[in-house]
Amino acid sequence: MTFKIGLLGFGVVGTGTAKILLDPFGRHPVLKEITIGRVGVRSLDKPREIELSPQLLTTDLESIVTDPEIDIIVELLGGLEPARSLILKAIASGKHVVTANKAVIARFGDEIYAKANEKGVYVLLEAAVGGGIPVIKPLKQSLGANRISSIMGIVNGTTNYILTEMSQKGADFSEVLAKAQELGYAEADPTADVDGFDAADKIAILASLGFGGRVKREDVYCEGIRQVSAVDIAYADRLGFVIKLLAIAKDTVKEDSDTLELRVHPTLVPKTHPLANANGVYNAILVEGEPLGQVMFYGPGAGSGPTASAVVSDVMNIVGILKSSGKTRELDPLLSCIHQHYCQIAPMEDLSTRFYARFLCRDVPGVIGHLGMAFGDHGVSLESVVQIGIRGDLAEIVVVTHDVREGNFRSALAAIESLEAIDSIPSILRVL
Numbered sequence: 481m482t483f484k485i486g487l488l489g490f491g492v493v494g495t496g497t498a499k500i501l502l503d504p505f506g507r508h509p510v511l512k513e514i515t516i517g518r519v520g521v522r523s524l525d526k527p528r529e530i531e532l533s534p535q536l537l538t539t540d541l542e543s544i545v546t547d548p549e550i551d552i553i554v555e556l557l558g559g560l561e562p563a564r565s566l567i568l569k570a571i572a573s574g575k576h577v578v579t580a581n582k583a584v585i586a587r588f589g590d591e592i593y594a595k596a597n598e599k600g601v602y603v604l605l606e607a608a609v610g611g612g613i614p615v616i617k618p619l620k621q622s623l624g625a626n627r628i629s630s631i632m633g634i635v636n637g638t639t640n641y642i643l644t645e646m647s648q649k650g651a652d653f654s655e656v657l658a659k660a661q662e663l664g665y666a667e668a669d670p671t672a673d674v675d676g677f678d679a680a681d682k683i684a685i686l687a688s689l690g691f692g693g694r695v696k697r698e699d700v701y702c703e704g705i706r707q708v709s710a711v712d713i714a715y716a717d718r719l720g721f722v723i724k725l726l727a728i729a730k731d732t733v734k735e736d737s738d739t740l741e742l743r744v745h746p747t748l749v750p751k752t753h754p755l756a757n758a759n760g761v762y763n764a765i766l767v768e769g770e771p772l773g774q775v776m777f778y779g780p781g782a783g784s785g786p787t788a789s790a791v792v793s794d795v796m797n798i799v800g801i802l803k804s805s806g807k808t809r810e811l812d813p814l815l816s817c818i819h820q821h822y823c824q825i826a827p828m829e830d831l832s833t834r835f836y837a838r839f840l841c842r843d844v845p846g847v848i849g850h851l852g853m854a855f856g857d858h859g860v861s862l863e864s865v866v867q868i869g870i871r872g873d874l875a876e877i878v879v880v881t882h883d884v885r886e887g888n889f890r891s892a893l894a895a896i897e898s899l900e901a902i903d904s905i906p907s908i909l910r911v912l
């Protein structure tokens with residue numbers, strides 16, 4: 481039996497996918513039954529790393545998603561449109577879909593899965609989160625017996641690569657970003673990586689899987705890494721932390737409500753924490769549940785081969801189902817998406833966390849006392865106050881708080897900003 485895939489996109493991940501499919505030796509035998517039927521691209525003239533028969537390539541992507549010969553559509557275009565419309569057309573034509581596109585799923589997942597369930601087709605997305613790391617399928621299947629309480633991790637390879645190079649080699653932000661683009665890690669528009677949007681898409685997807693409800697993408701609080709400076713990386717290091725862009729989804733069961741914390745932001749992570757040692761393009765996702773306790777998924781979070789590994793495993797899963805049960809059976813509830821309700825999201829001001837803040841102060845007597853008083857007045861207690869340096873004619877003071885309600889911390893900062901001794905507050909970061 482042969483199963484034909486229609487590949488939409490033949491860039492970094494599309495090329496990696498074709499490489500695996502064209503070289504099945506030593507891999508799972510089911511791969512020998514999968515062939516590439518058509519490949520959709522934007523430009524027919526572009527030089528390609530792999531030579532495909534020219535009749536396979538087309539710029540008419542609609543003709544691929546409606547082609548009766550094609551069994552599975554693999555969407556590797558990126559971006560919202562035409563990816564969304566083509567996925568919907570593929571579903572309407574009765575095709576199963578594999579996608580690496582977290583941006584589309586995080587925003588249009590409800591529409592896409594409603595149509596897929598109506599049509600009885602699968603939409604699998606292992607490559608969309610954590611690149612090559614198996615994390616979607618484990619969350620759907622292997623961890624299904626657990627009550628998940630938190631999912632937290634480094635889910636963007638580009639920013640982790642940038643932060644690692646900045647902290648280990650003192651490298652310059654824009655140079656490292658260019659290198660990440662060259663290596664095929666970054667999105668077509670790298671602001672999606674740098675500003676945290678890609679990580680926000682991914683945590684929305686993971687939260688939905690882990691907490692069994694739909695998540696509105698706009699509900700994810702999101703800060704990127706632009707404000708992380710070499711100065712803060714160095715202070716963090718002295719205080720025993722590394723700075724990572726974390727994506728966090730946490731159940732906050734209170735007496736009368738069950739809400740989720742959902743956020744992406746640079747975070748000071750203690751060097752002894754398991755997430756602190758995921759460096760470079762590596763991602764790590766720590767899941768906590770009852771009765772399992774903690775489990776961590778770790779591996780290459782981006783790049784052609786690793787991402788293609790996840791894409792092809794999804795294709796193989798669908799082929800396995802098609803081979804064993806034919807096309808007419810009901811969808812497996814452990815592989816499809818059946819959520820109906822939306823998760824309640826807790827407001828950020830109710831978040832309780834530690835903070836790191838760096839102040840530039842006029843070097844007047846008693847400035848630390850003024851800071852301490854302003855924090856105290858708003859119920860913020862300090863874990864450490866470190867007056868470390870002099871920058872020009874200003875004194876640089878770094879504080880780390882104990883756990884504090886974000887709303888209280890922000891009120892304290894507003895009061896501190898108006899103090900005469902305070903010149904500016906160049907950085908505020910959360911601490912794990």
Ligand SMILES: NC(=O)c1ccc[n+]([C@@H]2O[C@H](COP(=O)([O-])OP(=O)(O)OC[C@H]3O[C@@H](n4cnc5c(N)ncnc54)[C@H](OP(=O)(O)O)[C@@H]3O)[C@@H](O)[C@H]2O)c1
Pocket residue numbers: 488489490491492493494520521522523524526539541555556557558559561562580581582607608611664665666667668781782783784787
């Ligand atoms: N790169 C990674 O490490 C990685 C990891 C995980 C997930 N992803 C996701 O995988 C997807 C693909 O990423 P990528 O890095 O492979 O992107 P890419 O290298 O930019 O490749 C995109 C491909 O899609 C084609 N394409 C884009 N828009 C098109 C349009 N409107 N019409 C026809 N063809 C179009 C391009 O055609 P041409 O070749 O003719 O330009 C190209 O072949 C994205 O959703 C991304 O978020 C990427």
Ligand SMILES: N[C@@H](CCO)C(=O)O
Pocket residue numbers: 608609610611635636637638639665666667673678781782783
């Ligand atoms: N741009 C993404 C690709 C993997 O999804 C990243 O850097 O993590």
Ligand code: NA
Pocket residue numbers: 606607608609610611612613614615616790
């Ligand atoms: Na994955």
